[in-house]
Amino acid sequence: MIPAEVEYVRAGSLEDALDALADPEAKVLAGGQSLVSVLKLRLVRPRLLVDIGGLELRGVELRDGELRIGALTVWDELVEASELRRPALAAIPECAAGVGDLQVRNRGTIGGSLAHADPASDLPALTIALGASFVLRSPEGERAVPAEDFFQGPFLTALLPQELLTEIVVPPPPAGSGSAYESIEHPASGFALAGAGALVLPDGTRSVGVTGVSGHPFRLDSPDEAEAMLAGVDVFGDHFASAEYRRRLAEVTVRRALARAEQRREEDERWTA
């Protein structure tokens, strides 16, 4: 399978990239781990590909008390980043290590994953749990959108056509917090049949994001009543896994993620001490 004919430009700077995106039939290309597949299937047929792979939007750093992750950071860098060793943030490398396979983690970017917004992708649930926000850049300037508001439907986000996701900003949790990510994978694709990211704060406050079971990832408002909360969600089913089964998996992942996040709280206390 070979993509349909297409033009290609490699952006030398963020401004270049935004200029090129003025073409309504242009599409951003980052690592290509999602986009090249859909191009091969000829499911999308942009006129122009704007390759942002060479831009300096890469890396994990603690700046101004916030954790900032460049959109072009690949999964493998999250797995290895020393800034993410803290038990309170352990869910991030844990989630990244479970995405795809070694080859995909070498190439796939987190910006690409979030912008692609596959309803079965892993990281979105966690960004919601961690209260992350996304920095979006357009020729008009920059805006920050909370993760929770960013995901709007299957493959649908708050991104405007001439806008790039540049950074993910995570407010570092206070000492003594714990986080975890749990998913039950589809045996073939490895994507989440259900997945849950959890953050537990020192005061016991719990924050949970859920993915895989509906059109887009969402925050579970009262994680302690996962079963009741999930009963109200419009869960989809397919030939492999019924809605009822997926709903049950969501409950299981929420419970397991919370339990492990809870365990990590103490570890984080020791770590930060």
Place this chain on the structure above:
Amino acid sequence: MNLVVNGEPRTLDVEARTLLVHALRDGLGLTGAHIGCDTSQCGACTILLDGRAVKSCTLLTVQAEGTEVTTIEGLARDGELHPVQRAFIEHHGLQCGFCTPGMILTAVDLLERHSDPDDETIRRSLRGNLCRCTGYHGIVEAIRAAAGERNGTS
């Protein structure tokens, strides 16, 4: 566009839509990169891009501009097989051989970061490489042995 393939600078004249695996196979005759699927699952097309394993079917050739590509044909040095290649022979890590180049290159990347991976790590790292023939047993043993040889423990 320019890139370095197996140590040699190459200039390729390709359409933007050409996948790297096709450029390697059809353009450069490097048919050791196999095509086993069209959904990026099988890993038969795995190559090293700047030393890291990637699936060459999930990459446009133009994205590889300025990189260094190593294919299975370029892994041997001075006529000597790479230790992972040797281990695959000795430990029966192959049958039909269609998955083998991709398996070996993924293993090379793995051993670059983990000098002494346990079986679980090896198996997890091979998740993007399907093999239908061997049941993976010999493949895991080969990778373990190659790591051991490197560490002088076997």
Place this chain on the structure above:
Amino acid sequence: MDSVIGVPRPRTDSPEKVSGATRYAGDDVLPGLLHGWLVLSTEAHATIVSIEKEAALAVPGVVAVLTADDLPVVAEGSGRSNEPLARSEVVFSGQPIALVVAESEAAAEDGAEVVMVEYESLEPVLDLEGAMRPGAPLGRHPGEEDASGMESVHAAVGAGEQELPEEELSGNVLKRSFREEGDLEAAFETSDAVVSGRFETSWIYQSYLEPQTATAWIEPGGVLVVSASTQGAFMSRNELADLFGLPLDKVRVRAAPLGGAFGGKLMLVEPLAAGAALVLGRPVRLLLTRSEDFQASNPAPAAIFELRVGARRSGELTGLDARIVCDRGSTIEWGLEDISSTLVGGPYRWRAFAIRSYGVQTNRVTFGAYRGPGAPPAAFALESLLDELAAQLELDPIEFRLQNAVVEGDVGVSGRAFPVIGARECLERVREHPIWLERNSLPEDEGVGVAVGYWPGGNEPASAACRLDRDGRLTVVTAVADMTGTETTFAAIAAEVLGTTPENVRVVAADTASAPFAGVSGGSKITYTVGRAVERAAEQARERILYVASEELEIAPSDLEIVDGVVRAVGSPDRSLSLEEIAQKALAWGGRYEPIAGQGGVAQPSSAPAAAAHLAHVRVDHETGEVEILRYAVAQDVGRALNPALVEGQMRGGATQAIGWALYEELRYDEHGQLVTGSFLDYAIPTAERVPQIDTLIVEVPAPSGPFGAKGVGEAPVVAGPAAIANAVAAATGIRPRQLPMTAPRVWALLQEASTRTETPPA
């Protein structure tokens, strides 16, 4: 010199394979090569109204758009082997309709995308049981010329089968078979336990890693040459000649190194590439994409087994009552109903049985052979019920099986006596394995299951040739497509006979123009048959070698031996000649000896059935239904392990495919007959993460007529695997799965059902 038989050695093709040097069917470089791309039917059942080619022909680089009318096919009748491109009636979604040929693959795909096919939809036949009912719509409308080709319900009775009782059935039932022996009802009446169940298995895709590929060209003199990923060079040649009405010497087929096949690679792409090359006079390659291969190749078919079996408290099996329905998909040429009706009896003695089986056409893909065709579903059904019987009668599952397992001379449900078979020996081996011994001291969510199965083995006349070259090395020539490392084994066999090392034997797979005849690589018969032919060919060469040496050394042949590639006098090793010296004498200008060569052939008197017993240790996650294989062991009777490394590779590969059958694999079709699991994104095969290291226990019960006692080893190790895993799941959960694969959602649903059953006591 030490024997080379029984010594583990890497496959001889390993160095090329680890270096990327092996040229598979898609790797040949040919000047002027054209590329084909298929247009597949999007309807499961329809009449083709029109095919619009113009837009495709206008795409730059497109050379031709070929449809059924354009191919020089002379064979008549429908069915896939006569109809590489659909003529008028489309009978499955994914059926090839047109072939676009272009200067590049990209252009061919661009062209295929704009070929417009207009259909008139017909009702698709998808429900297997429904399709059998009288008055059901037909999956294919027989043309006049087909009436004789289709086996009718009243067709002739095959070997071991009996007269068919009258039944009201639709024309979708293409074949029935019936076997009966003894008084079944009496057998059940004297039983202390009778259990029954309806078992369903799915369509399973061979999942060879190399998609089907063929390249065809015309050589000067008008010879059609086809290089393909095929399991049978001669079979492909014969069928191509018939299809296109060519004399045999105008078709030459080369079996390229196979990137896996498992039964599925025969004559699907060859006719298409060959037809295009014949029309266009240029080389044409057709390389299926994985999606096309999923939709349009020939996977293993689904089946339904309804079984009732009984036993006495003493442990004696009594009666077997079976009704088997085999989905044939759109295949009209053959079916699995016959073999299934014999496999369902397992390697056991029965007092009485009645077995009815049906082959039913539906509007799904054509089916094909896949490792042990029909055997895993049969073993799943029977071995599940045997476990239940053992539980009900409080018998040890292994002892129970041992008590009833056949030995040489026992007559099976096929009506034929079993030759030497090692079913008992395999069971005895697993009985001592730690997985079995520790089965009663496991955590609550874990369990161990056992099952045994067998593959009857195949036989077909075969031949091989060899010659001693001037370097003293032996060249062995066969027509075998190497699937399991047979070339490596042939080298060892010839070396053993000759008294040299396998390194001094070259094995060449020649094409059909020059190779001695060999059949299809399938049915686990290559080592058993061609291996024997190689042995005989090498024996003949050895005689000639000894003759030359005897003349030269003036010693009687009976006083000579060959050791390490040197012919020497027994007892005085310094009177010697090397094979190299002998070869040169026999090839010398003006010399007095014939060149040293050998011919060998076999028509094996009987096949050599291979048995294997499996042990699976699983953990079941009661919250998600996920089954994890923690430990696994296979004991297999291989006759004689000529190369234990290759044998173990087959056992582990087979067991891993069994795990796929058991837990993951299923080609699912929706209510319109569209495949919904048509890629590795949806169709899961076992990954490295999901299989454990697999213990292999080699059992050697020699086959009287195999080379050095060897039997075929390829199929047996998949047969009983799904059953063993199902029995392990039952041990871990108390539920009895009746459907494969046991996916997590299915196991979860069964657990839910069981827990509601225990919560609400029956009124």
